[in-house]
Amino acid sequence: MFLVDWFRGILASLAVWRKEAKILFLGLDNGGKTTLLRMLTDESLGQYQRTQHPTSEELSIGNIKFKAFDLGGHAIARRVWKDYYAQVHAVVYLVDSCDRERFAEAKKELDALLSDDSLTNVPFLILGNKIDILNAASENELRYFLGLADSTTGKGQVNLEGTNVRPLEVFMCSIVRKMGYGEGFQWLCQYIK
Numbered sequence: 001m002f003l004v005d006w007f008r009g010i011l012a013s014l015a016v017w018r019k020e021a022k023i024l025f026l027g028l029d030n031g032g033k034t035t036l037l038r039m040l041t042d043e044s045l046g047q048y049q050r051t052q053h054p055t056s057e058e059l060s061i062g063n064i065k066f067k068a069f070d071l072g073g074h075a076i077a078r079r080v081w082k083d084y085y086a087q088v089h090a091v092v093y094l095v096d097s098c099d100r101e102r103f104a105e106a107k108k109e110l111d112a113l114l115s116d117d118s119l120t121n122v123p124f125l126i127l128g129n130k131i132d133i134l135n136a137a138s139e140n141e142l143r144y145f146l147g148l149a150d151s152t153t154g155k156g157q158v159n160l161e162g163t164n165v166r167p168l169e170v171f172m173c174s175i176v177r178k179m180g181y182g183e184g185f186q187w188l189c190q191y192i193k
Contacts, residue, residue: 021089021192023066026081026113028106029073031094032129035175037070054080062189078109085118089192090125092184095146097128097136097172103145110146114168123167123191125184132174139172146170155187167191 025033034055041057054077059066071081091113095106110126113119128142143149152169153160160167169187173180 019063019192020065020067022087023068023090023092024081024084024088025068025070025092025094026109027073027094028096028099028102028109029077030099031073031096031106032127032175033070033073033092033094036092036094036127036129036181037068039175039178040068054084061185064189064192081113082116082118085116088119088122090123090188091119092125092127092188094127094129095142096130097142098130098133100137100145103137103142107146114166121166123188124169125188126168126170127181127184128170128172129175131172131180132177136172139170142172143170155183157190160191 025037027033037055037057037059040059040061054069054071056067056069059068069084071077071084093110093113096102114124126142126146126148128137128139130136137145140149143152148168148170153165153167155169155171158167167188169184171180171184171187173184175181
């Protein structure tokens, strides 16, 4: 019996390993989308030019193989975001936590994403980036300005099956210091179906 259970466990882990998902990196320009994608792909850190055209990379995070799309965040790039919503499994929305002047703009774009019918059941990981900079917003401040104070679902293992609630959570991070986003992706991976 032990051998049968062990074999079933191996088969289950192999099935999970083969899971594939499409993920979108969205947010305003200068939020850190390209930096995060580069860090997750090859752990390289650098100064990147504004994303002019959508780019994609293959990543493995946990037991999931992702096709990740960095679509850019300037006003013209945001026009094509909708073209990528089909069959998406998750959205990572990055916000520059130091750029308070653009919080209202970031909220407007996030609200549009959250109200889009084609993304209704898609989990959203909100990353407040650049917490290594002295004047960065706190998590509570970012939640407030993005209108998420009472609408996130919790950071642990939260079972939302049968609830019709979209997984949505805020994690603060510093991509350049390699901190915070790992916990966010761990949280996100539990909701990839």
